[in-house]
Amino acid sequence: METVTLTIKNQPELYLEADNITPDAFAGKKAEEIAALHVYIGREQHQLGDFFEVSGGAGATPEETKVVVNGDLSRVKYIGMKMTGGEVVVNSNADMYVGAWMQGGKITVNGNVDAFAGTGMKGGEIVVNGNAGNYLGAAYRGDWRGMADGKITVAGNAGSDLGTFMNGGEIVIGGDVDVHVATHAEGGKIVIKGNAKSRLGGQMVGGEIYVLGNIDVMMPGFAYREDVDIEMDGIKGRFALYEGDLGERHRKRKGQLIYAKLYQQIGA
Amino acid sequence: MTKTVTDVICPFCGTLCDDLEVVVSDDGKELFEVYNACAIGAEKFLHSQAKDRITRPRMRQEDGSWKEISYDEAIEYTARMLADAKKPLMYGWSSTNCEAQAVGSEIGEAVGAVMDNTATVCHGTSLIAVQDIGIPSCTLGEVKNRADRILFWGCNPAHAHPRHMSRYSIFPRGFFTGKGHAGRKMIVVDPRPTDTASLADIHLQIEQGHDYELLDALRVAFKGEQLPDFVGGIPKAKIYEVAETLKSGRFAIIFFGMGVTQSIGKNHNIDAAIAVTRDLNEYTKAAIMPMRGHYNVTGSGQVWGWLFGFPYAVDLSRGFARYNPGETTSNDLLRRDEVDAVFVLGSDPGAHFPFSSVKKIYNLPSVAIDPHETPTTEVCKVHVPVAFVGVEVGGCAYRMDNVPIETRKVVEAPEGMMTDEEFLSRVLARVKEIKGV
Numbered sequence: 001m002e003t004v005t006l007t008i009k010n011q012p013e014l015y016l017e018a019d020n021i022t023p024d025a026f027a028g029k030k031a032e033e034i035a036a037l038h039v040y041i042g043r044e045q046h047q048l049g050d051f052f053e054v055s056g057g058a059g060a061t062p063e064e065t066k067v068v069v070n071g072d073l074s075r076v077k078y079i080g081m082k083m084t085g086g087e088v089v090v091n092s093n094a095d096m097y098v099g100a101w102m103q104g105g106k107i108t109v110n111g112n113v114d115a116f117a118g119t120g121m122k123g124g125e126i127v128v129n130g131n132a133g134n135y136l137g138a139a140y141r142g143d144w145r146g147m148a149d150g151k152i153t154v155a156g157n158a159g160s161d162l163g164t165f166m167n168g169g170e171i172v173i174g175g176d177v178d179v180h181v182a183t184h185a186e187g188g189k190i191v192i193k194g195n196a197k198s199r200l201g202g203q204m205v206g207g208e209i210y211v212l213g214n215i216d217v218m219m220p221g222f223a224y225r226e227d228v229d230i231e232m233d234g235i236k237g238r239f240a241l242y243e244g245d246l247g248e249r250h251r252k253r254k255g256q257l258i259y260a261k262l263y264q265q266i267g268a
Numbered sequence: 269m270t271k272t273v274t275d276v277i278c279p280f281c282g283t284l285c286d287d288l289e290v291v292v293s294d295d296g297k298e299l300f301e302v303y304n305a306c307a308i309g310a311e312k313f314l315h316s317q318a319k320d321r322i323t324r325p326r327m328r329q330e331d332g333s334w335k336e337i338s339y340d341e342a343i344e345y346t347a348r349m350l351a352d353a354k355k356p357l358m359y360g361w362s363s364t365n366c367e368a369q370a371v372g373s374e375i376g377e378a379v380g381a382v383m384d385n386t387a388t389v390c391h392g393t394s395l396i397a398v399q400d401i402g403i404p405s406c407t408l409g410e411v412k413n414r415a416d417r418i419l420f421w422g423c424n425p426a427h428a429h430p431r432h433m434s435r436y437s438i439f440p441r442g443f444f445t446g447k448g449h450a451g452r453k454m455i456v457v458d459p460r461p462t463d464t465a466s467l468a469d470i471h472l473q474i475e476q477g478h479d480y481e482l483l484d485a486l487r488v489a490f491k492g493e494q495l496p497d498f499v500g501g502i503p504k505a506k507i508y509e510v511a512e513t514l515k516s517g518r519f520a521i522i523f524f525g526m527g528v529t530q531s532i533g534k535n536h537n538i539d540a541a542i543a544v545t546r547d548l549n550e551y552t553k554a555a556i557m558p559m560r561g562h563y564n565v566t567g568s569g570q571v572w573g574w575l576f577g578f579p580y581a582v583d584l585s586r587g588f589a590r591y592n593p594g595e596t597t598s599n600d601l602l603r604r605d606e607v608d609a610v611f612v613l614g615s616d617p618g619a620h621f622p623f624s625s626v627k628k629i630y631n632l633p634s635v636a637i638d639p640h641e642t643p644t645t646e647v648c649k650v651h652v653p654v655a656f657v658g659v660e661v662g663g664c665a666y667r668m669d670n671v672p673i674e675t676r677k678v679v680e681a682p683e684g685m686m687t688d689e690e691f692l693s694r695v696l697a698r699v700k701e702i703k704g705v
């Protein structure tokens with residue numbers, strides 16, 4: 001695997017839209033060619049090289065390309081957008097849309113990500129070693145097909161509107177989450193190792209939520225069913241199983257309604 | 269001598285009353301009386317007659333004082349500011365006509381602006397919900413003639429839309445609602461005991477911030493499923509009762525306001541309320557409608573809807589329309605320093621935005637187009653006074669139920685004053701010159 005290293009040298013006035021920072025856009029290119037790729041500030045078009053020091057070179061394909069981005073990227077949007085393979089390592093905080101509409105490969109952020117990371121994700125993996133903002137792994141505005149596949153892991157906390165319209169894939173949050181989790185979800189799995197506030201699984205059709213900590217307010221549409229023992233992916237213990245959202249429409253299997261499931265840990 | 273103009277439209281709130289009568293001087297230069305309007309509506313007309321009205325553009329000087337400038341100078345400043353900016357914000361658009369909104373949109377496209385209207389701090393969240401799950405709605409005429417179950421959720425029309433209840437929702441006798449008030453059941457959901465709530469048959473005094481849960485509970489109740497003993501402080505027996513009341517009507521309508529659109533949950537609250545409406549259609553006829561505030565905020569959503577495909581928070585900076593509230597909404601842009609110039613027309617963010625955002629406007633090149641002196645004009649570099657739309661110039665406006673109504677000119681603007689549309693057309697022409705297109 002070949003490595004391209006980008007180091008930010010000029011901070012943008014306003015914000016930089018850098019949807020070209022992906023193994024896909026870099027693949028098969030030399031450092032000078034990569035530096036000539038477009039970025040935008042508002043309506044102005046600039047070159048990647050105006051803001052970044054580019055070194056190394058890309059592999060022939062996205063899969064053979066690793067991109068390392070250094071320096072303060074808290075005003076850089078769209079890193080890893082729509083990437084299909086290869087690897088991106090961000091050694092900083094990053095702004096909005098990290099890995100949005102991602103299809104494959106891996107993004108590691110050694111810092112925090114702002115809102116809309118993993119929007120409409122179709123595959124691949126995002127690892128955030130800090131906190132995530134709102135709308136992590138959610139659908140884009142107006143899209144009823146949210147995250148379809150892939151995995152997002154956040155070491156810290158996540159904001160509100162996690163996994164809206166989620167259809168598949170997995171999101172694991174090491175810390176706490178804000179309100180509205182898996183709204184309208186039809187599938188997929190969300191694990192919250194810390195505490196949750198309220199509105200978990202509102203209007204949820206299918207899929208699973210696991211909460212290891214507290215839930216401030218349970219949705220009235222979730223009914224307690226039974227206690228179960230669970231052991232999977234490093235989670236082990238006794239959980240209370242709730243089903244819902246009883247107010248929402250649900251599919252049937254063998255004449256039985258299939259509800260979304262919410263597991264809350266109650267013992268070791 | 270005087271004359272009376274009838275069937276005048278009130279350009280104040282989204283109710284857009286169309287039955288006002290206005291007494292003006294024979295030469296049409298002075299306005300004396302307004303009949304049929306509520307107090308806030310009448311005030312809008314009478315305001316145009318203020319003797320101390322500002323009639324020429326002004327530019328802020330170094331020492332903070334104003335200096336009068338010509339319209340030409342104001343047009344030059346505005347066009348330069350917008351053409352020079354990398355990403356200008358063009359905000360407001362709710363208290364003007366659709367004609368001006370359309371010209372403003374052309375400017376926005378030419379300079380790569382972010383176009384946003386007052387929905388951003390009001391019913392924008394409703395628009396997100398509508399985009400997510402659709403909306404079964406109707407006109408106010410249908411409400412008047414058919415509705416016998418009226419639910420006001422998080423809104424207080426007694427004060428915000430004073431003639432709404434008398435003209436459309438509660439008191440009028442319509443074709444199938446011959447008994448008027450007596451034939452309707454009125455439900456109010458509000459944590460406060462408001463003047464609207466005091467008229468209700470049922471007032472659900474919900475705990476603040478539990479609207480989403482209560483809406484979900486109604487859906488559970490419609491299906492006859494079990495509920496917890498209390499939801500948002502409301503006992504479950506009461507929730508089943510309200511569910512029954514709504515189901516048993518011939519036509520149910522839910523009106524909702526900023527109590528749900530701007531409290532925790534925002535678009536999710538409306539999403540759930542729309543789902544409640546959809547569920548109700550399994551048992552009876554039901555519709556839902558936002559209580560839009562400014563008289564033509566609905567129109568600006570319409571104009572942008574057909575021009576750009578999105579009703580507010582439209583980012584045109586890259587030459588195509590992008591829309592993502594949370595990123596492209598005015599307060600997020602200001603808070604995050606994403607814009608480098610601010611143009612305001614037909615709204616008063618100085619009064620309605622958080623102080624931190626207003627401070628950002630103060631620090632940027634900024635122009636405010638407004639007939640009045642407002643908190644916004646106080647923080648902007650240039651203030652351009654214009655004629656009052658719906659009083660001194662006509663034009664199209666959309667009522668809260670998306671019905672377009674042509675407003676009327678009833679009195680002349682002071683000598684030499686421009687309208688929004690005239691000013692914007694001149695700015696557009698100048699922008700095109702600067703850009704060489």
Ligand code: SF4
Nearest residue numbers: 278281284285309431
């Ligand atoms: S209710 Fe609204 S539109 Fe009607 S007169 Fe009053 S302010 Fe004007």
